[in-house]
Amino acid sequence: MEIAPFDLERWFAEVEPDADIMLAESGVRPLPADRFDTDPGELGYVIPTAGDPEFRADVGALHDRTADETLFTCGTQEANLLAFLALADAHAVVVTPTYGSLTALPDAVGEVTEVPLEEPEWTLDPDTVAEAVRPETDLVVVNNPNNPTGRAHDEATMRAVYDVCEDNGTYLLCDEVYRMLAADPTPPVASFGRYGVSTGGFSKAFGLAGLRFGWLCGSAAVVAAAENWKDYTTISPPKFGQHVARQAFERREELLAENRELAAEHRSVVVDFLEERDLSWSDPDCGVNAFVEVPEGFAGGRSFCRSLVEEASVVLAPGEAFGRPEYFRIGYGLHREELEEGLSRVGSFLDRHA
Structure with missing residues (x-):
């Protein structure tokens, strides 16, 4: 590859x-470490390696998913990598402009068709996505809110894109790392149904990039496939990152x-x-x-x-x-x-x- x-x-x-x-x-300026308890105890692996089950259940609940449908990762970047390794094969549709890895990673394992946002409002047209989808399309990839434009696609738009995916048996992967910075966040894509996959983390909205702590939420089958790949990447999320992330989540x-x-x-x-x-x-x-x-x-x-x-x-x-x-x-x-x-x-x- x-x-x-x-x-x-x-x-x-x-x-x-x-x-x-x-x-x-x-992202938002980094928070000082002294706002948190920074002693996680022994610095061994997180056990189980998918992440603390209770914490996964709490994060999953925000996505209408369970602990078994939530996987903790080393940042959102790893969550996206695992999603592509688990799901991408033949063809992906990627909404652009976007963060570079969301195009480069699926392009490394298959073919990519880019769907540009419509300027000057940088809006997403679900019909354009539908035109780009093929019978063999594995994934449609959206970053919402969008990086680099800072524009957010509303719930109606995202549900319309999800409907396109569901009708085609295609997964909708949404990088939602900025979602919780919105005063009234749109529902996460993982909550839409079987074909919705959400990734996120504590780097951007929380100002905790140094934790390298993120997540992937989706169906149990998707999470299991991603976890299988994670055994070959970082094995477990960081012990220190999980310790501080749990505190930040409780004080979100x-x-x-x-x-x-x-x-x-x-x-x-x-x-x-x-x-x-x-x-x-x-x-x-x-x-x-x-x-x-x-x-x-x-x-x-x-x-x-x-x-x-x-x-x-x-x-x-x-x-x-x-x-x-x-x-x-x-x-x-x-x-x-x-x-x-x-x-x-x-x-x-x-x-x-x-």
């Missing part, structure tokens, strides 16, 4: 270590309310900046990501982002990493002082290149 280099992660690996400000981080109303407030306040800061600079964006309605059009005078997102990091030591994500070279992704979930300093440097950079 061959897989393409992960363009976004290779970009970050190249420029982030030496840069002053990371203005492309896709408090933590998510705090993070939603931060996301709303920081969105307003970015709106003011973009309006002052007359730059258009994807007008996100959930999460802390947005797609912004590349200013005039630059060949594309990578040209703009490279010039910016070299001159101003600020990292943005080039749109080429999402198949849209006319955009760049900005993340506004970082600490307020970093956000304001980063935008100030971007503004000065634009003044020099106007």
Whole structure:
């Protein structure tokens, strides 16, 4: 099996270590460890290796699934990998733009047809998905709320896509890592029925990326197939991650309310900046990501982002990493002082290149 280099992660690996400000981080600013009990006891394997059954039952219940229909993973990234290994074979339909692995992983094991969101509102048309689905289609893949645009697809849209999948005997895999940042989250796809599979985790909405703790929810057969593959990847989720994740889950109303407030306040800061600079964006309605059009005078997102990091030591994500070279992704979930300093440097950079 061959897989393409992960363009976004290779970009970050190249420029982030030496840069002053990371203005492309896709999650909420990390919470300090001292807000939690950080002593999990002995650092052995999590037993059973699927994750603590009681905790799995609690997470599963949010998806109308049981403990046996819930698998804990090392982040949402592993959850998605296991879903593709378990379910993808011949053909997948992937809604784009999206996080790079959601296209690259199914492409490594089969054929992929991309269905683009409809600009400028970045809406998803279920009829377009239906046209792309074939009799042999294993999976339809959606990231909701979407990364990089920050736009959320409503329940009616997602149920219409699920109906397309159900009629074809095709699974609908939805990466929902930003879902709980919404004030009124749409129901998870795993709750729709047999063919719904949801992945998520504590990295983005909770601001706990360092835990590397996520989950996959779906039918018992899907979870069993994913767990079979997990025996060959990480075996069990991290003991430390599960220990802190359980506390964060129990305090989720408090933590998510705090993070939603931060996301709303920081969105307003970015709106003011973009309006002052007359730059258009994807007008996100959930999460802390947005797609912004590349200013005039630059060949594309990578040209703009490279010039910016070299001159101003600020990292943005080039749109080429999402198949849209006319955009760049900005993340506004970082600490307020970093956000304001980063935008100030971007503004000065634009003044020099106007």
